[in-house]
Amino acid sequence: MSDAAFDVAGRIGQPWKKPPFIQRRWLRWTLLLGALAYLIAAYMTIEVNWSRVYEGLERGKKFVLAFVNPDFTTRSSDIYEGMMESIIMTVASSVVGIAISIPIALGAARNVAPLPVYLICRGIIAISRALQEIIVAILLVAIFGFGPLAGFLTLSFATIGFLSKLLAEDIESMDKVQAEAIKASGARWTQWINYGVQPQVMPRLIGLSMYRLDINFRESAILGLVGAGGIGATLNTAFDRYEYDTAAAILLIIIVIVMGLEYLSGVIRARVQ
């Protein structure tokens, strides 16, 4: 059953090597050397002011040392308020964002939705992903004023782009036959989604939701910098006043909460597999 055109005798006793990805030798080397040259040139354009770095090291040292001696007490009521605001923003925006994401994800999965719905939903996702959180926050602060409302809306908006896209991709890569079997029983569309699709994507949905909760909390610390409420506002004030010990306390709290969420999401994901 051997291929007549293939010269086996000529290959016996010869070493075998995996054929290169780019067949033409000159093209392969040109691309490789070109990329290397560009990389070196790119690094050379980064200017480093070493005397400035030397001065900055002193400030950096103060900052780092503050972590050894964080001050939780002086501004404790500010920290508490900011943290509460952040947590409320995080939870509220995650719940709203996820609730809106699920129908959009269904619409953005080509194997579930008809083409017009698909295009609209993909459009919504593209807009949400194209606009970075900070830019949205600046716009919403301009509209709604300083405070957590702007932050809440920003995070909900960002959640939609993130969750819908990843969930839609999971729906698109689901096992088609399992869903087909439900369809063959005469199920209506909603039942088909509930029995044929949902069980397949549930672990991913829960995992992504936990991850997004985590991201939203971290983002809430950044949004305060542009006035959208949360712990970020407190953190910003602490930096402005050079109160590194208070800033360190805030950062430590953020780190502990993020690690806690990470642990929690690990436990939950293991249980829903």
Add this chain to the structure above:
Amino acid sequence: MLRLEKLVKTYKTGDQALKAVNLEIPEGQVLALIGPSGAGKSTLIRCINRLVEPTSGNVYLGDVELTGLSAGMLRKERRRMGMIFQEYALVERLSVMENVLSGRLGYVGFWRSFLRRFPQSDVDEAFRLLDRVGLAHMADKRADELSGGQRQRVGICRALIQNPALLLVDEPTASLDPKTSRQIMRLICELCKERGLAAIINIHDVALAQMFVQRVIGLRFGEMVYDGPPDGLTPDKLTEIYGEEDWEATIEAVDEDDLEAESAAS
């Protein structure tokens, strides 16, 4: 009971999977559909319940013409056609019971199914069917905890709880070992007899088909090239369906298999 008239399926790529297939199946007849991979066996049965839309031609289930039905009417008719799949196609993260009850989705409303509150008669029937295939004790296990043979038996229950008039069976034994394959084929054929169901069984294993069915259809390149009793499949006929190969061994094997199966059964 089921009648196909000039059924044609042309895929978007231009491949003609079915070329004007005519077929009539009387009430209660179990029929095997054989043919090489790509002959259109799967397409044929999927065109019947319209998981694949036929390009032209008609399908009559009883007096109802299926190809022209609206989505809602098609759903109603799909309840009368139970389907059994090659890789079982159980929803793996649902329990055995949920999988069986999903066969009733065409009969119950959304909220009932969403809340898993199926009518008592459905639940009773599910337990009766699971007991019939010997899996009643597994009802609350998750489907992916079962072995291949067990999964296929759950798949059979799911098809039967629809209370169908016709079973569409797509390669029921393709991923099973020889012994389990026989058990599954025997189970399907017994249940068809008990309930007077007609069935179309796609199957690769010619010997296995010959053991269990009354009628064999040979499909090649989307055309029917054989329609007759299982013992009419001579080496010439098999060559016509599958192409040149030494068929004597296959046919001899059938006889041996038969003896073996009988001795195992006794």
